[in-house]
Amino acid sequence: MTSVWASWITLLSPLAAALAITLAGTSLSRRVAGIVATTGTSVAFVAAVVAFVDLLGEDGEQRSHLDTAWTWLAAGNFRIGVEILVDPLSVFMMLVVSGVGSLIVAYSLGYMDGDDEERRFFAYMALFVFSMLLLVQGGNLLMMLLGWGLVGLSSYLLIGFHHERPSAIAAAKKAFIMNAFGDATFALALFLLIAHNRSLSFDALGEIDGASSTVRNLVALGLLGGAVAKSAQLPLHTWLPDAMEGPTPVSALIHAATMVTAGVYLIVRAHEVFEAAWVVQNLAAIIGAVTLLVAGLIALVQTDIKRVIAYSTMSQIGYMFLGAGLGAYANAMFHLMTHAFFKALLFLAAGVVIHALAGEQDMRRMGGLKRLMPFTYWCFLIGALALVGIPPLAGFFSKDSILAAALDRGALGAILFSIGIVGTFLTGLYTFRMLYLVFHGPRSVFVSEHHHRYHGREGPATMLVPVAVLAALSVVGGWLQFAGVWTPVTDFLDPVAEQIAEANTWKEILASVLAVALGICGMLVAWAMYSARSWRVPSWRPVRRVLEEKLYWDRLYDWIFYIPASWSGRAIMRWFERPVIAGSAIGIGVGARESGELASEVQTGYLRAYALAIAAGLAVLVLVFISVK
Amino acid sequence: MIVVASVGNVVVWAVWFVAAFACIGSALAVVSFQNPFFSALALIGNLASLAVLYLLLNAEFVAAAQVLVYAGAVMVMFLFVVAYLGGEADAPWAGGPSWHVIGAVAAAAAILTEIVVVIGVKAGDRLSREEDIRAAFGSPAEIGRLFLTDHLLAFEVTSIVLLSAAVGGVILGHHSRRFDDPAIADRP
Amino acid sequence: MLGPDVTWYLVISGILFSVGALGVLLRRSPLIVLLSVEIMLNGANLALIAFSRLHGESDGQVFAIAVMAVAASEVVVGLGLIVAMSRRNLALDVDRLTSLRG
Numbered sequence: 001m002t003s004v005w006a007s008w009i010t011l012l013s014p015l016a017a018a019l020a021i022t023l024a025g026t027s028l029s030r031r032v033a034g035i036v037a038t039t040g041t042s043v044a045f046v047a048a049v050v051a052f053v054d055l056l057g058e059d060g061e062q063r064s065h066l067d068t069a070w071t072w073l074a075a076g077n078f079r080i081g082v083e084i085l086v087d088p089l090s091v092f093m094m095l096v097v098s099g100v101g102s103l104i105v106a107y108s109l110g111y112m113d114g115d116d117e118e119r120r121f122f123a124y125m126a127l128f129v130f131s132m133l134l135l136v137q138g139g140n141l142l143m144m145l146l147g148w149g150l151v152g153l154s155s156y157l158l159i160g161f162h163h164e165r166p167s168a169i170a171a172a173k174k175a176f177i178m179n180a181f182g183d184a185t186f187a188l189a190l191f192l193l194i195a196h197n198r199s200l201s202f203d204a205l206g207e208i209d210g211a212s213s214t215v216r217n218l219v220a221l222g223l224l225g226g227a228v229a230k231s232a233q234l235p236l237h238t239w240l241p242d243a244m245e246g247p248t249p250v251s252a253l254i255h256a257a258t259m260v261t262a263g264v265y266l267i268v269r270a271h272e273v274f275e276a277a278w279v280v281q282n283l284a285a286i287i288g289a290v291t292l293l294v295a296g297l298i299a300l301v302q303t304d305i306k307r308v309i310a311y312s313t314m315s316q317i318g319y320m321f322l323g324a325g326l327g328a329y330a331n332a333m334f335h336l337m338t339h340a341f342f343k344a345l346l347f348l349a350a351g352v353v354i355h356a357l358a359g360e361q362d363m364r365r366m367g368g369l370k371r372l373m374p375f376t377y378w379c380f381l382i383g384a385l386a387l388v389g390i391p392p393l394a395g396f397f398s399k400d401s402i403l404a405a406a407l408d409r410g411a412l413g414a415i416l417f418s419i420g421i422v423g424t425f426l427t428g429l430y431t432f433r434m435l436y437l438v439f440h441g442p443r444s445v446f447v448s449e450h451h452h453r454y455h456g457r458e459g460p461a462t463m464l465v466p467v468a469v470l471a472a473l474s475v476v477g478g479w480l481q482f483a484g485v486w487t488p489v490t491d492f493l494d495p496v497a498e499q500i501a502e503a504n505t506w507k508e509i510l511a512s513v514l515a516v517a518l519g520i521c522g523m524l525v526a527w528a529m530y531s532a533r534s535w536r537v538p539s540w541r542p543v544r545r546v547l548e549e550k551l552y553w554d555r556l557y558d559w560i561f562y563i564p565a566s567w568s569g570r571a572i573m574r575w576f577e578r579p580v581i582a583g584s585a586i587g588i589g590v591g592a593r594e595s596g597e598l599a600s601e602v603q604t605g606y607l608r609a610y611a612l613a614i615a616a617g618l619a620v621l622v623l624v625f626i627s628v629k
Numbered sequence: 630m631i632v633v634a635s636v637g638n639v640v641v642w643a644v645w646f647v648a649a650f651a652c653i654g655s656a657l658a659v660v661s662f663q664n665p666f667f668s669a670l671a672l673i674g675n676l677a678s679l680a681v682l683y684l685l686l687n688a689e690f691v692a693a694a695q696v697l698v699y700a701g702a703v704m705v706m707f708l709f710v711v712a713y714l715g716g717e718a719d720a721p722w723a724g725g726p727s728w729h730v731i732g733a734v735a736a737a738a739a740i741l742t743e744i745v746v747v748i749g750v751k752a753g754d755r756l757s758r759e760e761d762i763r764a765a766f767g768s769p770a771e772i773g774r775l776f777l778t779d780h781l782l783a784f785e786v787t788s789i790v791l792l793s794a795a796v797g798g799v800i801l802g803h804h805s806r807r808f809d810d811p812a813i814a815d816r817p
Numbered sequence: 818m819l820g821p822d823v824t825w826y827l828v829i830s831g832i833l834f835s836v837g838a839l840g841v842l843l844r845r846s847p848l849i850v851l852l853s854v855e856i857m858l859n860g861a862n863l864a865l866i867a868f869s870r871l872h873g874e875s876d877g878q879v880f881a882i883a884v885m886a887v888a889a890s891e892v893v894v895g896l897g898l899i900v901a902m903s904r905r906n907l908a909l910d911v912d913r914l915t916s917l918r919g
Contacts, residue, residue: 605918606909608729612842615736620745626750641820649829650849657857660840666850672852679859682829685820686870691878698885703855703892710896711848714903733842737835739916744831748824756824760873767878768832775879794890801897 004067006051007086011095011133013043014101018126021119030118034109037122039613041129048094055091060495063088065203066139073142078198083139085202089496091264091332095135096284100257101129102338107251107348110462111355121161125253128154132258136265141190141200144266148186148230151259152179158254159246170240178239182229189222206272215278220277223270224284227263231317233291240314240553244306248351251306254312256347257340262337264317267324267499275327275500282412285325289419292318294551296426300433301547304361305350308434312387313343315423319402322416327500328405330490335398335480341477342386342394345470349380349402350458352467353438357450363434368443372451373458377439384435386474388428388519394478396516401426401481404511405501413501417511428522436530464483631794647661651678665714669707676700818870826867833860845910847902851895858888 017040021033028036055063068081084090105125130255131154135147153176160172192198195205196211196219208216232240232255243255254260267274267284274281292315297312316339323332352375353369354361370377372433386393391398406417455461481489490499528535549555651674658671676699683692748756765771776784833856840853862881869877903909 062888125707265762603918607914608845609843612729614738615740615838615842616732619736619739619743622747626743626747630848645820645825645849649825652829653832653836657847658837659852659856660836660844662851665846665852668852670848675856676859679863682826683866686826686866688866688869688878688881691866691881694882694885696887699859703889706892706896707848707852710837710900713900714848714909730843736842737839740838741831741835744834745828748827748831756827756871757822759818759823762870762873766873766875769820771875772878772882776882779876780879780883783883787883790887790890794893798893798897801894801901814838 001054001065001084001086003051003054003091004065004084006047006054007084007091008067008092009047010044010051010098011084011137013047013096014040014130014133014475015128016040018123018130021123021126022553026119028119030115031109031113032110033119033122034105037126038102038105038109040126041098041105044129044133045095045098045102048091048098050430051086052091052095055086055088059421060491063495068139073425074141074306078194079143080140080200083143084137086140087496088492089265089269089333092493093336094133096337096340097129097132097136097254097258100344100470101253104186104249104253104257104344104348105129107252107351107463107466108247109421111249111351112247113460113462117161121158121247124154124161125249128158128254128259132262135262140202141270143189144269145183145186148226148262149183151254151262152176152183152230153627155179155243155254155259158250159243161246165245168245171239173246175239175243178236179229182236185221185222185225187308189219189226192219192222202269205270206276207271209276210516216273216277217280220273220280223266223273224280224287225267227284227321229263230258230266231263231315231321233263233287233321234294237291237295237314237555238550238557239252241307241310241550244304244310248347248354251310251342252347256343257555259539260313260317260338261320261336264332266322267321268329268333271324271327271497272534273327274325281325281327283325284414285322285416286317288318288320288321288323288325289416291315292322292423292424293419296423296430297603298550299430299503299543300426300549302430303364305353305366305434306347306361306440307364308363309343309346309350312346312427312431313339315427316343318386319399319420319423322420323402323405326381326402326403326405328502329497330487330493330499331398331401331405333493333497334489335395335402338394338398338474338477340388341470342383342474345474346387347378348463348467348470349376349383352376352463355463356452356454357447357461358452360446360450363437365444365446366438367441368439368447368470369451370439372443372447373439373441373466376458376467379467380435380439381472382471383539386478387431388523389424389515390519391516392475392478394474394476396512397478400515401508402510403515405499407507407511408501408550416521421514421518425518425522428519429526430522432526433530436526440531460587491565516621549588643686644681647756648678648685651675652682652685665711666708669704669711672707673700673704687762688768690767690769690772821869825869825916827864829910830860830864830867833857847895847899847909847911850911851892851899854895855888858884858893 017037021028021036022039025031030151064085064087066083066085069084071079071081074082105122108121108125110123115121128151131147131150133147135144135151138144138147144517156172156176159175160169162168192215193200193205193208196215197207199207208219208258211219229236240255240260246254246352274284276541295311295314295318299308302311315333318331320335320339323329323335353366353373357366360366382393386395391397403417403420406413406420409416417533419531458464483485525535529537546552654676655671655675659668659675662668662671676695680692680695680700683689683695824864837853837857837860839857840856841850843851844850862884865881865884867877868876868880899909907914
């Protein structure tokens with residue numbers, strides 16, 4: 001099967017690249033290491049395209065191939081194999097991951113040029129692409145969990161890439177620990193599944209119907225916990241803004257386009273479990289809605305350009321959760337794809353700006369870059385318009401169909417719809433605030449002093465080309481599906497995840513009109529406040545305070561988890577560890593030495609004392625022999 | 630214990646008593662005298678009385694060897710050394726009964742008591758029936774025969790011991806120039 | 818046999834042994850200690866001869882002669898040590914020889 005072995009190539013070529021870079025060490029130049037990584041991911045993309053084309057050549061129902069490399073676990077009649085699944089959903093994700101991934105790795109050739117540890121970076125990037133592909137290609141839940149864990153590891157390694165910075169290390173730890181929480185709930189859900197279904201394969205997921213409602217809800221809740229942690233939704237969202245400590249390509253690849261969307265993929269893949277526990281599925285939708293609102297609000301007061309985009313990511317994934325929670329699986333996946341395009345575009349364009357300003361990320365010091373960097377400006381503008389959802393760019397087609405599906409779901413759906421609409425207003429506002437602050441207005445002092453060109457251009461070609469490609473994709477990527485009229489994406493994914501929320505044309509039009517209108521309102525308000533300066537930015541101090549503190553969520557977690565843990569750690573150290581454990585270890589040594597010194601007092605060196613000891617011993621021994629005999 | 634009232638028996642008893650007291654007395658003298666010369670002389674007396682006791686036990690050859698070898702050779706060596714060293718004295722009973730003295734006396738007493746008790750309790754009856762002996766019991770011929778047949782190994786090994794002692798003696802007595810140097814002679 | 822039983826000789830032997838032990842433990846001059854060791858050896862010899870008489874076999878006497886030979890060798894070495902000690906001007910006092918301390 002062409003698609004099967006093409007899929008194996010997709011999976012393994014980034015791994016081969018990572019291993020090659022690692023094992024070759026310093027015998028590869030830094031540049032060559034980057035080229036190896038880029039080649040590895042590009043080969044993966046080409047193979048993914050081959051698999052896709054091959055899959056299209058088959059009938060709808062035939063498009064599912066499970067290929068097992070070997071049996072990993074076997075206990076009784078419970079078997080888990082090292083297997084990959086080639087079906088529409090996984091091929092869809094493969095294309096997105098390897099495509100956007102190879103663009104970003106190519107971009108990194110320019111962005112990370114000159115860094116001392118460039119080889120390590122590219123090895124980690126290749127490792128990440130492999131892990132993500134394993135996650136989406138895994139043929140059973142255990143393989144998926146393996147990929148899940150590996151992407152968490154890669155994320156940790158890449159966030160903490162600049163390990164001389166304590167803030168980077170702290171951010172990496174925070175991300176990893178919060179993800180570990182999700183991994184734990186994921187694993188617990190798997191245990192329950194094994195207990196009931198005796199299988200972790202995707203076909204057997206539907207059998208969870210036979211379990212009691214408690215078990216169904218617990219399994220779904222466990223999977224949702226993992227998804228929420230990985231996708232940075234409330235309440236496990238605090239790690240994502242801090243993860244911006246990593247280099248910009250990392251933020252683009254991991255924390256915008258691919259890893260954080262793994263939660264959405266999980267919900268869609270395991271949709272049978274969620275459909276069997278509709279309470280939890282509704283909960284997923286509610287979480288998505290709340291997150292998109294909260295993230296949008298916090299993004300309004302951010303000053304770091306990357307953090308604005310990070311909160312934007314959080315918000316957009318909220319939309320995807322909303323879609324998946326409503327049962328609009330294909331819509332959620334479609335939005336995942338378009339979001340990957342324009343979010344990566346925004347990050348990479350921001351990276352060009354940061355690179356040109358020698359590492360500055362604070363928007364308050366920027367301004368007037370429009371004339372200095374026109375190419376970047378236009379690409380950024382395209383990305384921003386796609387994000388807000390202005391037709392005919394990509395975001396319009398994908399976001400609005402999610403909102404329309406909400407209308408199909410009764411009262412709850414109506415509430416969620418309203419929240420989603422408000423979210424589009426906020427999206428317009430914060431996105432264009434960012435655009436105006438960075439690019440419009442007079443040239444700031446900082447920019448005048450620090451802006452530098454790269455050989456007469458805005459940046460190296462390896463950075464500008466991927467940006468251009470992503471800009472093109474952000475324009476045309478949405479044209480793959482026009483709800484109600486032409487739905488190849490939905491049809492493609494239908495055998496895997498059947499949509500259960502379909503809006504009729506009337507609702508689609510209403511949703512689209514409202515969304516676009518509010519988005520434009522947000523843009524206009526931003527223009528008024530930040531560009532034309534005709535409206536004063538309201539300084540509602542208490543509200544601003546709350547938003548700047550990210551709704552005090554970090555403080556809350558500090559109080560609940562960090563402070564008790566560190567207090568109890570110190571207490572245990574003082575009262576138990578030092579006196580008892582270290583004390584006993586030291587005490588054994590001290591005791592041995594002291595008893596040795598005590599024993600050595602017997603050796604006085606006196607000959608007569610020794611002789612007396614012999615005589616006395618003799619007397620005692622004879623006595624013993626007599627009495628025993 | 631059957632006392633045979635005959636002249637021979639009485640003589641033997643009398644000789645025994647004299648030899649026994651001489652033996653024990655001289656042993657105590659060895660331990661008590663301050664002057665090592667006198668101690669050595671007392672030991673010679675001890676060895677002689679032991680030889681008499683051996684004779685009473687029909688071990689003629691051993692008695693002769695005792696006098697010749699022990700009293701004759703070994704003690705002469707001792708006296709040579711005592712004369713060479715000049716006889717430093719130490720007072721064993723001075724300074725009052727320290728714990729060491731008490732301990733030593735107690736240990737020695739315990740050993741003695743145990744020996745007597747063991748012999749008495751364990752082998753009391755068997756000790757009173759002696760075997761009859763042949764005429765050649767303690768003769769040199771008998772000893773020599775045993776050495777060269779039953780106890781040949783002991784014979785040879787003893788000769789090796791003597792050889793090693795002779796070698797040791799030569800080495801120990803080797804006059805090394807180094808130690809005549811006054812600068813390093815006072816090392817403890 | 819004429820005279821006392823073997824038992825009496827054994828008692829003498831025991832007394833000799835104890836007196837010798839006492840001498841080893843109490844005296845400080847190495848010469849006297851060596852003499853005391855000789856007494857102990859003689860005590861053992863007497864026991865051997867007595868038992869040989871008891872059993873009517875001469876093996877005990879053979880053993881006693883071997884003991885005598887060994888005692889002679891030991892005296893040679895011991896005296897050699899003492900002479901060597903005095904040549905190096907060490908004090909002839911066993912209480913002062915404490916370099917094995919500790």
